[in-house]
Amino acid sequence: MSRRTPGPTRAALTKAARRPLVLAAVTWMVLVVAASCLASVLAPYDPLAQDLSAAAQGPSGAHLLGTDELGRDLLSRLLHGGGTLLAAALLPITVACVLGVVFGLLAGYLSGLPDLLITFVTNILFSVPALVVILAVAIVSGNSLWALTLTLGVLLSGGLVRLVRAGTQATRDLLYVDAARIASLPRRRILARHILPSVLATLIVEAFLLYGGAFLFLTSLSFLGIGYSPESPSWGQMINDATRHLQDAPWMMVPSGLAVVCTLLALNFIGSTLVDALPRAQRGSLLAPRGTRRGRNRSGRDEALVRDSAGAVEAAPADVPEDSTVVLRTRGLTVSFPAQGAPEGDLVTVVDAVDLTVRRGEIVALVGESGCGKTMTALALLRLTPPPCRITAGSVVLDGRDLVGMDEQKLERLRGSRIGYISQEPMAALDPCLTVGALLSEPLRLHRGLSKADARVRAAELLRLVGIHEPAAVLRHRPHELSGGMAQRVCIALALAGEPDLLIADEPTTALDVTVQAEILDLLRSLRDRLGMAVVLVTHDLGVVADLCDRAVVMYAGQIVxxxxxxxxxxxxxxxxxxxxxxxxxxxxxxxxxxxxxxxxxxxxxxxxxxxxxxxxxxxxxxxxxxxxxxxxxxxxxxxxxxxxxxxxxxxxxxxx
Structure with a gap:
């Protein structure tokens, strides 16, 4: 029977929730919400009932948190005062999210005049002083809370419009969006199904952080007496009342002040947790099915899906190879993705039960036409399949350790150290904001524990190893200042920084001219001979296979043929x-x-x-x-x-x- 394994988003949130501060923050928010919902039941007194004989008293048996200047029970007012603020803060966030998604998608996808107009309006929203606008609306609307929160939502929408617009622009030119256009899908479907999921996680994080800001802003308005009736208790109003009695009754500030501070801290801690967790969830993980699902695979294979795109598969433990020369062994490796428009749990297979063995010092080629599953197999070896694809069966054993069932934290220590990767697009693999020296020093300090100076020296040695004769000059350059061949050599040096046992090269010479291709292939051969590394080479060039490789694995339609x-x-x-x-x-x-x-x-x-x-x-x-x-x-x-x-x-x- 399969064991339920959480997906990457749920696993990250679960792990973060175990931290004491986050656990305390969540507990506090649950208590606040529950107390606000049950205020009429839990409150010992009417929050408006006055008793001048008990005015401005401290905590006592009759009044657990004391009373205010009119003898009203502070605990009762505290219970009734938080719910209004928390509920009112939801409206501007909802308005901001709706406007941000609609206009951000339109601006990012359509460009041209719509983008100019929406950007112009967004800039205006950033330029106007929010408090002045809110005060003007309060005067015009007769201090209507609905009007104030709607206005606040419009003012907050500018940041979300920019956020969604940037994500849409980064996604609209990807191949799967082009394919949707070629298939004549309606524009609204392309935006909703193909582009929105790519910005959804970041949108959720930003909206939650804005919620904390909206709560603080509305609390400040209630402190000023704007938007809230004096007859209805609120935390801001309680703080305002307490400020007039700081000299004679300082305790009045404690309950309401602590409630506001603790709530803001709790919202910030929860928001920080979402920042760490949700952006790491790969595209589609918020919409894809999670957990153990039993589904019919479209290739005819009926198998249990027990992991998400970055989680683990519950598979039979792979046999640890007795042959010490074996670096990597896969058994029944299967990669699938949820079928679009099909019942939940219905899967489409991309890589079907691939068995692969790679020995030390050996170069193994994965050969086949485009679409045969070569690259997906290579990414599965790293457990980096692009979402919504995920490993649904099989094992990937590296030196006796199954990567498929491995904890993500342990797996991160193996990537870059025991197993390296070279992509076919060197410029896409190098951060344009950093110099080559910074790019190479980071993994050296992370995986090898070197000091900054030692990492710099080792980075220069790596550049010499990959055939760069002036490493000191190259270390100061940024990726865009390098030629294609030079950038690919830097990528190879980056892959070698952790001294891996296995190097996965995904068509490393595709974007290079013929002369540079030959140099890169000679470099890979010399690195294999000098360092004894095993190499998995993804290619469609049989000439490269004949010249460089020891064994060939021919793939067709996801299978080894x-x-x-x-x-x-x-x-x-x-x-x-x-x-x-x-x-x-x-x-x-x-x-x-x-x-x-x-x-x-x-x-x-x-x-x-x-x-x-x-x-x-x-x-x-x-x-x-x-x-x-x-x-x-x-x-x-x-x-x-x-x-x-x-x-x-x-x-x-x-x-x-």
Missing amino acids: ERGAVEQVLTSPAHPYTRALRAASPEHAVPGTPLVTVPGTVPSPGEWPAGCRFADRCPYATEACVPRTPPLLDQPDERQVRCVRVAQLPLPERAHQ
Whole structure:
């Protein structure tokens, strides 16, 4: 039976809630809200009842918190006075959130004239003095609390408009938004389903922080007698009354003053907790299902989803490899995401039951067309699958430790130290605000405990290691001042800062010219030879595989279809897909004839056919290929092939004639 495992947001909040200050803050807010809701039951007296014979008394058996200058019970007034402020503060936050989301999405998505107009109005909201506007509205509206809170909500909306606008602008040009436009989805659906979730977590945090500010502002107004009737008790009014008796009855300030201070501190602590937790929740985690769900996987696999995008999967413990040369081993690694528009728990598989073994000093290539699951497999090895994708089954064992079931805090210590990553976009992987020296020094100080000076020296050594001959000058540069090849070398140095046992390189030469590509490949080879690292290389270039790698793993539609030694796989490919890839390689082009291509396209996840997934594109497919998914079959030459007809296929050389 599966054990319920919390998602990343819930796990972060649960962990933060165990901190004493946060626990005390939450407890206080629960007590305040409960006391305000039950004030008519808990209050020992009518909050307006006067008893001049007991005026300005301290705590006693009859009045636990004492009385004010008119003999009114302070405890009763305290219980009745907080609820009005807390409830009234919700209205401006609601107004601010609605305006911020609507106009922020429109400004960020449409740009042009709408963006200019909305930005102009937002700047005006920031420029006007809020208190002056509130006072003017109080005079015009006859001191109406509704009018004051609505006005405050409009004034607060400017910050949320800017926040949502910035998040929308950062999201609108991403590939999945372009795909939604190409699919002719309505604009409102694109905004609500594809863009809003990316800013939702930050919006929640900002709204909660604004709530504390709105509560303080309304308390100040009640202190001034604005928006609240003198006949209705409020904490601000109680503080105002107490200020007139600081000399003769100082105790009157204590109950209301402590209530306001403790409530503001509690709201700030809870807001700080949300700042730490919610922005770390990846996109979609607030909307995706959490916990243990039993769902039908669209690839035909029925499996229990027991983790969120950064949580852990409840899987059978992986066997710890006895072979000390094995650095990484995966068993049944499966990555899925919730099916859009389908019943809750319905999953679409992206990577399907991948088994992978990587030994020390070995370079293993993941090969295949775009959309075959190579990059997703590489990210799953780091447990960094982009949301809403998540590992739903299997294990990733690094030196005997299963990363899938590992606590996030322990996993963070492994990333960058035991396992490094090189992306295909060096400029996107380097923070433009920091110098190269700062970028390299940070992981060195974090993972190796070096001093600032020692980290600087080690950073220069790393730059020399990756072939940069003037490290002192490069350390002072920012990423935008470097060429593409130089930036990629810095990325490699950054990945090596923690002296990892395993390096994952996701098409590290794609964005570089041919000459620089050759230099980067030579660098990876020399690093493997000098440092004994294992490397997982994601690529679609068979020439790179032949030149650099020891073993090749060919992937198609989320599955491994062939794996073995590079020489075997490339010189005598056994699977029809591997043969098609080799035939389409430019090195096999014949002058004067069109370049051979693989007919058809890789099916999208969720549209994978039953049986062999390559059957629709395979010239050797028969009815025997359709009924069920073929297993990986062991071959006499120590490779594995996922093809039921591999023994009947013609020789590879004949197939390419």
